[in-house]
Amino acid sequence: MRKRPQQQRSRRMVTLLLDATAASLTEHGLDGATTVRIAERAGVSVGSLYQYFDGKEALILALMERLADQVAQGLKRLPLLDNSDLRQTTLAAIRFGFSMLHSGDGLYLELVRNWHRLPTNTVADVLQQHFMELARLYFLKHYRDYPIDDLQVRMFIVANSVLFTMVRHVSQGQSVLREEQIAEGLTRMVADYMMAPSPAR
Amino acid sequence: MRKRPQQQRSRRMVTLLLDATAASLTEHGLDGATTVRIAERAGVSVGSLYQYFDGKEALILALMERLADQVAQGLKRLPLLDNSDLRQTTLAAIRFGFSMLHSGDGLYLELVRNWHRLPTNTVADVLQQHFMELARLYFLKHYRDYPIDDLQVRMFIVANSVLFTMVRHVSQGQSVLREEQIAEGLTRMVADYMMAPSPAR
């Protein structure tokens, strides 16, 4: 961000621009979201846009930071650390994931799909670390003696498996496979794997 | 493809163009691979390119068809249907997957990453269907009474989980997690899941 918005109107404009960025992303996709279109949609001139952002990348980066907060809020609200068993917990997390992917007119879907060409690794990495932390807490609470050494590997596998399987399924639209089946299948696979004993060394 | 190459020189040119397409993809990524650059790299004029291809999409499509064959060859060579147990079989398949992702200067990596904006759904879908078929055969051979009804769900989950977890890991480059650990973890998760009894209905 080049200049910091000082007056109220400019701060409002920054907000409008981020909203417009989100709208352009859902409507035209990552490639179709151009500075001109975003400015237009925000009801702002391109010149003004460049007054506060270095360009498209900066806009998306700022938008993602805004979204990251919201996701973090949602995750915290999940009863992940309750006394319910791992399977229930996992299923709840997966359902939350699906609901996120369906929300915002496919905004999240578009972002995760394009993870590798986004300005930050925030999308998948942030989720991964989030879950990593939650899992660590979970296992510390429920199985004090849980071997931490291979937890990172498991969480990497689980986070990516779940996230991208969901994304693929939602992307397909009219699949023969119902979402609930996928959710249950993932849950079983993941929960069993997480609870499995460490392999012999 | 607009015109069919008839003479030898034009057939050779088509080959050169596809090679150049692959090279551009690995060197500049999907976005950086432009018709001009591809033509240049192939030592061919743009005009000639358009004589045989409708544009970038057509080039990539043709390239992918060429690659699909190669992948199919590799898959057939795997001893997936041997008498070895499911875990060994799975591990072999995963190792094959990693080796593919490392080959061709990251060409496959770039293609799978960008699955959702490629001309065909070939990348992931073809693999998915391939494995689906292999799995069907496997289970028919080893467990005649295997419940087919939920096999599709399992294969969807397994194929996507494995593929994208591998892609994410290879993309990260210098990860703390070693590739072999990921391969083993995936193998355990997947093999256990595939062999698990069907859930009560």
Added chain:
DNA sequence: ATTGAATGCGAATACATATTCGCATTAGGG
């Protein structure tokens, strides 16, 4: 050797997009 079809060429054309800059307008402290 001749000749029509096939091939190859690349400057020229047409867009799309990013980004800047000088000028007009407005906010808000004094």
Added chain:
DNA sequence: CCCTAATGCGAATATGTATTCGCATTCAAT
């Protein structure tokens, strides 16, 4: 109310890319 810094504007500029088309060259059948 006045004045300056902040803000807002959008035509103009620069760049990259896709695609075409008329002309030159080569192939291969006769």
